[in-house]
Amino acid sequence: MPLPRHPLPRWEMDPPTPVERHIRDRRRRRAFLAFLAVAALAMFVYWRYLADVPRDYTRVEDQFKYGSIGSEQGNGVPYWIWKVLPEMFPEHLPRNGLSGYEALGFVVERDAEGRPLHDTPVGFSRRRTVGRVELVGLNCASCHVSVYRGSESEEPRVTLGMPAHRLDLLSYFGFLIRCARDPRFTTDNLMAAIDRRASLDPIERLAYRSVAIPRTRERLLAVGGRAERLFEHPSGVGRIDTFTPYKLIQFGYRDPEKLRPGNTDLPSIWNQKIRGGMQLHWDGNNTSVHERNISAGIGAGASPTSIDLARLARIEAWLWTLPPPKWPEGWKFDAGLAERGAPIYRRYCADCHGLPEEDFQGRRVGTVVPIGEIGTDPERLKSYTVDFMNNQYSLGVDQDWRFHAFRKTGGYANQPLDGIWARAPYLHNGSVPTLRHLLSPAAERPGRFHVGDDVYDQDALGFSWERAGRGGVTFPEFDATRLGDSNAGHEGPAYGTDLPEADKAALLEYLKTL
């Protein structure tokens, strides 16, 4: 009987018998199946417990409101901890008549019956990480979505790209830090609270119990320790100190002289296309929209490695042409008066702020006016130092987006006034509640006013500022006498503060059209 030829030279002296061949083939088959099974298991484990999976949204508007920009890994809080903290520690939230994260001024989208549409307010994104733990982080919408209404009887209108004029972002971090410092912030207490709300799978439970809760506490305590000085000059509602958190947390600044507060009003972020090449930020320290966006993402909590550039790019592209909100239909508006205001605008404002018919482009638009000339509060300008800039350049040294366009300037930048009516309060530090006040000499501007109301003053063009509360909700007070909060500057004949009342009225009416 001729033996089958051996397929390949091998160490065996004889070819395999039929039984050996069968067993060999079966072994290979099983090894292959085992490999598939292990691979499938590995994929399952990876996808379920290890992968970094952000929640994404089909509509770019939803992505903007709830999508991730990569801040969770840097600064996020595990979802269920985030969820139970306001219930466990309501006393650490501002006592202003609102509850939960809404008390901090975050916008909650609601249906017609008043039920929240999402698990989180606008501005919170969720991203799943190791152990199936979902982290909650901030995104662009935290600081750039807000609401307004013409009167108490109107429903608030959620407006994307608008400065979050009711948000007290520093207090959000303050809340988290105070929770972590509370002796009741224990693993057992948190797990008990979480178990009342959710049924976690065993691995997720383990991750929460042994990693997420202790680590969150440690991190918040560490950040709290380093950020202590921030709370000495709280930015309050509608504002944020742009650079001090950076200095304290990322760069470890300790010298009080270098830690001067630089509280600024939150800006609008619509219509970015017209801003290309302009000097951006209040002090005009950067001319690149893209760099400004990355810097803002890092400000929202993303780290140089966690920042999600792909998702940020989607938002960036959409913001490029997002139009500013129009003066609402039905609100007070006198077209004839506005028409009379147009030449006044052209004469007094257009040189620095641009004309809408020219897409707000102009020689001086988006350029810095020296601080001596503009005369507004200098603290924000001082807080951005050459040293700090130098430190910024140390961020993301191995990243393609590494900063290169930051510069130290000597004043504040002119801005296009698109949608200016919705950008109250005014000046870089939000020290002037309405446009009418901005057209008044500094001495006549209110030294103290209330911030955080969403009812709009259609005569003065700004949010209602005199009322200390409305419908059970109280509004904190802005005090222009504090360091960095002066309401001086942008005044004098060239700025229109000496104009006759009639001209001011016409100009204000015209500003409603921008």
Next chain:
Amino acid sequence: MTDGDGRSAWDSIGEPLAFPRSGLTVKNRIFRSSISGSFDSYDGTGGYARINWEEKFARGGVGAIISSFVPVARRGRILPSYAMIHDDSTIPFWGAVADRVHAHGCKFIIQLSHSGRQQDVPGVENRYRVALSSTSDMDTFHGLLCRSMTKGEIDEVVEQFGLAARRAQRAGLDGVETHSSHGYLINQFLSSGINDRTDEYGGPLENRARLLREIVRSIRAHTDGHFHLQCKISAVDYNNAIYPWEKKGNVLEDSVRVCQWLEEDGVDALHVSTGSIFPHPRSPAGDFPIDVASEVYGRMLYSGVRGGFNQRVFSARLGIAPRLFRWWWRRRRGPIIEGINAAHCAEIKAHVSIPVLLNGGIQRASLAARVIREGIADGVTIARPLIANNDLPKHWEAGLDQPPRPCTFCNKCLLNALANPLGCYELSRYAHDYDAMMDEVMSVFHPSPHEAANL
């Protein structure tokens, strides 16, 4: 020992049995059923130990001996060192066996066999051959590989059986038995649980029985006069005994029909057993000695592709798997051991007029006598109780219902046969004297031809 009529059991058992067609007459109703150890030369050349072995039973008083599994071809062997009848050169050996057995007034019927796929140890000669069968599906217990036979191969096997019968006749043997049961080749064709052919040898029962009937014709054609020919049949296959998800195989009605055809074809007698694999929980009915299995199963490790799995089951250290297996084996057997096939045999007996022999662990004279008197069978075929007590017939004749140290149906003989000389390995029967047991087991090797020459 007497029954109500005052007749002793031996009156029935001791009565000669004449096979009317072949004219063969056996002096009593006791047949040594086929059983055998590896007594011969590796290549199947018969050895003196086999002659000694068969003589033990002849001397003990059985009426006839049905030989061990005797392959008609090298491809049809179940173990090496089993005497074969595949070649004319084997005739003198079988003649020598006949002479020694006949000296005690005992007849010798040779069991013509072909393993088909059920080759426990194919031997080095078959190392590169896949076994032949009615199917290409492996055996499910050991994973023995096989392929479906071609028509040419079937014809060749049919011829091999005929030639083997002619050799048996020329050797002076008293008859032949086709091993058409226990899951060997012919049973693989008969069984609806195994045969998956689509040609004239598969499908309906007539087709599945075609191979056996062709073999019967071939034997008739190759032998002179009316040489005694009997067929061993598994009355019921119980093909799913070990793995319940297997097909059940043939049922009693199928076998009755086959037996009727065989009677029509001129077969002289039928030998009724059970099971479409061997061993089977019901054949030989008894225990499954796991300890022996774990020792000897290694010899079958590379016979099939499931040897490794079985070996792990039998030798599992934790002992749960072997215990489960043993529990399952016993459960699939059922409560009856002695005469386990009696009911099936009675049914076959009722449908044929040729003599029928009943296989299945009968050790008590009273039971054997009852089988004969009640017309369940015309004779009983016994193996294990005769291994334990070669002189069982003499005990019965002396009026004992069963010998003082009876067979315990432990089946240690069965499993030891895979690797060790066949004999009774039930230590309790030797008063737990291991050396005494070994002396008895090894007695088959004496006298050797050299000792005999000096006698």
